[in-house]
Amino acid sequence: MTKIKTLTIQFDTPLRRSEIPLFRGAIIAAIPSSNILFHNHDGSSLRYAYPLIQYKRIGGKAAITCIGEGVDAMGEFFSINKDYKIRLGEETRNLPLQNIQAQQTEIQCWDCKFDYRIRDWLPLNEKNYNVFNETTDIIDRINILEKILVGNILSLAKGLSMNISSTITVSITDIENIRDIRYKRVPLRCMDIRFRSNISLPNFIGIGKHTSVGFGIITKEKN
CATH class of the missing domain: 3.30.70.1900 (Alpha-Beta Plaits)
Known part of the structure; x- marks a missing residue:
């Protein structure tokens, strides 16, 4: 019996449905190592596996759900982005944390x-x-x-x-x-x-x- 760990991070940052791809791009741009789990491609080819880091809109606000290895990878974002700011299109937006939910599910x-x-x-x-x-x-x-x-x-x-x-x-x-x-x-x-x-x-x-x-x-x- 295997348990899958998940981590859902909800930010107190309003996000429109159409802005989710921009939000995804902003998070990827903030990761200096270009960890493939954040974007599912390595520049020349796609990672066709199930995405372990998913960018979402929950309750009208920006959120990220991490699964399995993606939970550990997400620590890199927080270690280098201590002021929780991203560049969303032409805007700089704050990412104040609103809620973090960790789960282990069979x-x-x-x-x-x-x-x-x-x-x-x-x-x-x-x-x-x-x-x-x-x-x-x-x-x-x-x-x-x-x-x-x-x-x-x-x-x-x-x-x-x-x-x-x-x-x-x-x-x-x-x-x-x-x-x-x-x-x-x-x-x-x-x-x-x-x-x-x-x-x-x-x-x-x-x-x-x-x-x-x-x-x-x-x-x-x-x-």
């Missing part, structure tokens, strides 16, 4: 069920985007999304070098705020969902596409 299946919410989930790739749009029955649409969600969870576990041997069950209980967005000029379908599952997952971890810039944030609902 990502595994249990006999009980957990209630979760995912904000700004991007479940659809080019192939299943067309299938989803051509499906008019709401039950069939939910079935498509549930299969994708199980796949996302398995990809997350694989990215964290964890093997889930038990069967993951998910049941989507609510879908809201479905909207079309563009990210890097690519049209995407974004949505918020609530679901129940037999697997335990850490708070604020990302799932699905573009998790490094704040999409697909999971939070556990209070049962």
Whole structure:
């Protein structure tokens, strides 16, 4: 049984959704060692593994979630950035700490069920985007999304070098705020969902596409 450590740092710094990529770039620019975990590329090639440092907007403010090795890497930022200031686009912004949450979570299946919410989930790739749009029955649409969600969870576990041997069950209980967005000029379908599952997952971890810039944030609902 393996526990995954996570660290979510919330700053008292307002951040718009569109500013998350700028926030990510500002943090990367503040790291002199160019640690690959902060940006997932080494200048010539991409690190295609699950991002262990994720830049987010939580409660309308800037936040970073670190997973596994990313927790240790984050110490470098705080060791060299003692005044907690970054350059966000053309502005200099302070990063006063608001809250720090450390967790250790066993990502595994249990006999009980957990209630979760995912904000700004991007479940659809080019192939299943067309299938989803051509499906008019709401039950069939939910079935498509549930299969994708199980796949996302398995990809997350694989990215964290964890093997889930038990069967993951998910049941989507609510879908809201479905909207079309563009990210890097690519049209995407974004949505918020609530679901129940037999697997335990850490708070604020990302799932699905573009998790490094704040999409697909999971939070556990209070049962």
